[in-house]
Amino acid sequence: MTRLLLINPNTTQAMTDQMHAVASALAGPDVTVTSRTATRGVPYIASRAEAQLAGAEALDMLAKDVLARDGSRHDAAIIAAFGDPGIVAARELFDMPIVGMAEASIMSAALLGERFSIVTFSPVMARWYVDCVRQTGLEARFTGVRCPDHMPDHLDNVAVTLRAELIALCERAVCEDGADVVILGGAPLAGLAQQIGSDAPGILVDPISAAVVQALGLARMQPSYARRAARPARKGSTGLGPDLATIIAGSTDATG
Amino acid sequence: MTRLLLINPNTTQAMTDQMHAVASALAGPDVTVTSRTATRGVPYIASRAEAQLAGAEALDMLAKDVLARDGSRHDAAIIAAFGDPGIVAARELFDMPIVGMAEASIMSAALLGERFSIVTFSPVMARWYVDCVRQTGLEARFTGVRCPDHMPDHLDNVAVTLRAELIALCERAVCEDGADVVILGGAPLAGLAQQIGSDAPGILVDPISAAVVQALGLARMQPSYARRAARPARKGSTGLGPDLATIIAGSTDATG
């Protein structure tokens, strides 16, 4: 039995539920998926400032689960927000594979074709998505973000209401920009790739699915953390959550 | 049941057997691994010239399996040689996930840490390994190749005879070069990551294992190839193998 931890650094439980459903279905019966929703932060992270705070919260959430006394240690974790808040920091502190939705979908896209695009439902996060790609180092294979000109009025059902427009954006990403692969970015589009795969040009990637297969794949490789580098020196701290303070103080091991 | 095709573009059957064993063990009981060894080419690909020829052979091998009439179509394929000969070409022709050992291990490494190194047993292929990293676009996260100064006399058992030296090279990759993750490159080192993981610094990646988990993970995502871009125009050809000629003529679909 593989245990996968899904951390949603947004405070919206419904978003967690939706991602949990996709993750559980894809992971199959021999995987336990545990999902957590942030209790501090904003409903939907959409800026660097919000990601700065959400990344700190993600570390706290991971520390709690890692130090839980009930044997629920995990084999891998997902930081389930595009933009991957706290991912670099989390890898320093915890001894298990941890993947972000952006980087997992970008790396998967890079294995499915030479060039990839990101299509999303709103212009608001377009720039941050570009920064996410830069962060991975793969900008030379990125053809850019395609999105509607304006934020839609309602996000409730964009996968349905914007279906035709999103397919048209895939068309432009593939035919004008030269993308082979299209990542459908943004939580409201979770699962859409399966639904429009036969209509939209390009090979489509669903970020939460990519995060699940990457997290499980890395766990299956059983990478050794015994003598890994880059773990910060142990030190005291002030005012942090007790589990995170314990991890930083180094008084317990941080194996997932 | 997932069907995974492993193509070894080297002509050495023993190498195929070794990789097949690692792949089968990692893939688990619900995966069928079919392995093929090249019948044209060289025993161990170690130059760009040899890779040019091996890539052409790999396309021929893939065409044969894809067009086989006995229902043995595959869900994903691995080109099982570091350097990934023919990988870009193969993705154009065949409608299924196809991964190379180099890119699969590089992308996996990039999900396990910020910077990665390649450690290998001989200086001969060091430069080509560098080119492999460049090909992926991730050179900014690459700390370089670490290898012995000289080619060992015998390759039969380098994972044993060079064990101490390889661990020392990992040490240098991590401590001097700043790598978080170390890829153990080269067929003779297949499986070594598991054996030295608790002794060597850094998080170790075994390329054939990485290729297996990436190929299976991408297959699990069930990417749609129905309307993908970049498939070459149908055309006639002269002097190619009949299956490959059929694929290029486009008279059958190329779904894996």
Add this chain to the structure above:
Amino acid sequence: MTRLLLINPNTTQAMTDQMHAVASALAGPDVTVTSRTATRGVPYIASRAEAQLAGAEALDMLAKDVLARDGSRHDAAIIAAFGDPGIVAARELFDMPIVGMAEASIMSAALLGERFSIVTFSPVMARWYVDCVRQTGLEARFTGVRCPDHMPDHLDNVAVTLRAELIALCERAVCEDGADVVILGGAPLAGLAQQIGSDAPGILVDPISAAVVQALGLARMQPSYARRAARPARKGSTGLGPDLATIIAGSTDATG
């Protein structure tokens, strides 16, 4: 009278005092420097994980000062830790020039010569310093970090005890690496540039001095924030400090 806010995201008051002294002396009589020390976090930020937390704290500290009711609004702010935790996030939220010590010294160095090095007193943060340079985009002009092989036993007085070694490192940075300018990085070296300037090769840059002159210079340019881009959408939040929550809710303007 120009009002400069100096935020130390480390929890060490003595470090704040030392930087405050350098900043006040350099800023001159027509500038008021207000310095704050973090009350949550670690004594000396030395990892990405600690910077993730420190950046969140820095936002909280900035929000408090910006919303203070006593007319003490500032013309510019410094995030006074090399690595600039929270700088990108802070620029999104607050309408005033905010500079980090790393980027201020790097940009100043790039105006004093073509290539620059960072010399520091310990190998611990060498890699993060490299990441800081990458973050600015100026890695092509960076010749690397030069530091002692080992962490010194005591940091109390490294500017004195390591004086000869630091000059020797400057020598290597200039003569072997080709640096024109040398940044003396790390809080314990604050002010050292002035003391060894006539003995060490290269043009030396003191980070806190660079941060002060850049922050004051940008304030003097009086950049308009009236219609700037990239301010995040107003939104509610849970569990944040009240001032930061107010800023994020957008119920007050965030002019410094």
Add this chain to the structure above:
Amino acid sequence: MTRLLLINPNTTQAMTDQMHAVASALAGPDVTVTSRTATRGVPYIASRAEAQLAGAEALDMLAKDVLARDGSRHDAAIIAAFGDPGIVAARELFDMPIVGMAEASIMSAALLGERFSIVTFSPVMARWYVDCVRQTGLEARFTGVRCPDHMPDHLDNVAVTLRAELIALCERAVCEDGADVVILGGAPLAGLAQQIGSDAPGILVDPISAAVVQALGLARMQPSYARRAARPARKGSTGLGPDLATIIAGSTDATG
């Protein structure tokens, strides 16, 4: 009293006067600004060929002022033409901070936001402006030049006659290209940033103002040139201006 030297390598005195006025006003009462206009060259440098000649003239002008016998040595100098002709050469020969208008505004922009644009009044120099950004190394943070499609008929009053169009170009730079900061490039736009700052989107940067604050800021840091690298070997010359020949012969120190 700080002494700032402003070298205009164009032969147009009126341009010098305009920049001198902005510089003096910004520099404040404790700074003396000395301005010089080139006596050889072209009225308005607008090509690489003209910049090649202007850079040689700038070296000659700097040599004259540096060797002046009347105690008028300077603390810093500005090469007051966008494109910064001769800047790299000048830094080799003279021991004081010397900044160019392009690089000073680019570095300042990079401290005010993540991405910057250049807006100007004519397409003629658009390409050279791009080259200026590349020269600094910051092209990854540059969103490009925005300019009218055609050269305006008269340059006399473009800041007034093109006001609406320039604001519209800022709009496109910010909203379409994703710039946070906009540099208003070109001598005829000197001072415009202050005038349109509340109407134009983005944080505006005035190049001559940026050059002044950077030159004064670097001077305030009092960088040591005592043992700097990269000063050319002393040598004889033929046919150069006497002061420049003296500098190159190295028979006097070149302290500003």
Add this chain to the structure above:
Amino acid sequence: MTRLLLINPNTTQAMTDQMHAVASALAGPDVTVTSRTATRGVPYIASRAEAQLAGAEALDMLAKDVLARDGSRHDAAIIAAFGDPGIVAARELFDMPIVGMAEASIMSAALLGERFSIVTFSPVMARWYVDCVRQTGLEARFTGVRCPDHMPDHLDNVAVTLRAELIALCERAVCEDGADVVILGGAPLAGLAQQIGSDAPGILVDPISAAVVQALGLARMQPSYARRAARPARKGSTGLGPDLATIIAGSTDATG
């Protein structure tokens, strides 16, 4: 008498004849041009898959000529297909200058101006042309491909039927994209540069002409291959053409 070998890895003899005519005319009376047409492969290489196969065929063709017993050894060779299939591999195996049409025209363009474009008659190969430029490393000086929106119905006479459109594309490449030099890519445009040079904006480059002058120029430099690096280790092979097998076995020298 200089002997130049022209290898056409396409199977179309008429294409060889056309290029042979241009090459012979340009090369002049003291050069013998020997041209060969591939007997395996496709009529017109237009994909990576086809280039993978064509590169292998090119190695075979080169091996045959190099090992010919009749004293017809060559001073230099051209792989006469844009995209340069097999060029890197060929340089490993053969001890003479070998140039590809893409790289020869790109390097020539880079010596004629700062930025270059590629104009061609069809959108089909636009992306591969971009990859060719990346392969050389000169993408920073490349302004992109300009081509018609659709593949023309007939290629027989595109240099005539598309003349006006191609000139218009040059106009856009120069005026909108900022190219100084325009490469007219694609075999059907061979020789067009001379015909439209006085009408089209930009400095035009004809790829086959560039390949000829580069191959002859490199031959004239008489580079020594006596102790060159990067020749692969000698080894046995299976199923290759006899001449290529001989070369790979290293039983004869590979001097052109």
Add this chain to the structure above:
Amino acid sequence: MTRLLLINPNTTQAMTDQMHAVASALAGPDVTVTSRTATRGVPYIASRAEAQLAGAEALDMLAKDVLARDGSRHDAAIIAAFGDPGIVAARELFDMPIVGMAEASIMSAALLGERFSIVTFSPVMARWYVDCVRQTGLEARFTGVRCPDHMPDHLDNVAVTLRAELIALCERAVCEDGADVVILGGAPLAGLAQQIGSDAPGILVDPISAAVVQALGLARMQPSYARRAARPARKGSTGLGPDLATIIAGSTDATG
């Protein structure tokens, strides 16, 4: 008869004579080589400052020859100093192929192998050589400069006195750095490539030979300058040489 103009922007006639001899021998009987030596400047350009001045002088020298009334117009020109002072400016003003020694040898090297090194006789210009490579855009294929640790006492005969050391540096460039091609940079090494080609590892390139074959090759292609872009607007000037002023005023065409 092809007419080649060789401009030496150094003031040393003996250097011109040496390069003229190599150029004439290589160019053959159907080429007239006219060589000019600078009358203003320094004996041996070795810094950016000197190159700034030398580039201006080179423009003046080219203007004189181009405007000469005796029918001696040239088909191509060489700026015969490594570092190529004035090359970008010269291409703007004059309508003929003009090549620099550095870029010609770098482009030739890039056609002979994948990676190239520069070996020279002194550390003084090592950094500028690196800058030359960057200027071409080919730094990703550059393995760096190899040179002795110290400037030799006499330059008279370095090709003889340093022969063994230079061969050893080629060895390191090839074996340690991975270079395929080695450029022997610096005027005192002109012609050395031919002499040590059979002893030194790597494929050697002689810069003046490369400049000659590139200039002649480009001339043979007869590129059209009729409608080229990027020629500066016509304008008046003050204090320039009369021929250069004429060219800048645009009152005559600038065909070579």
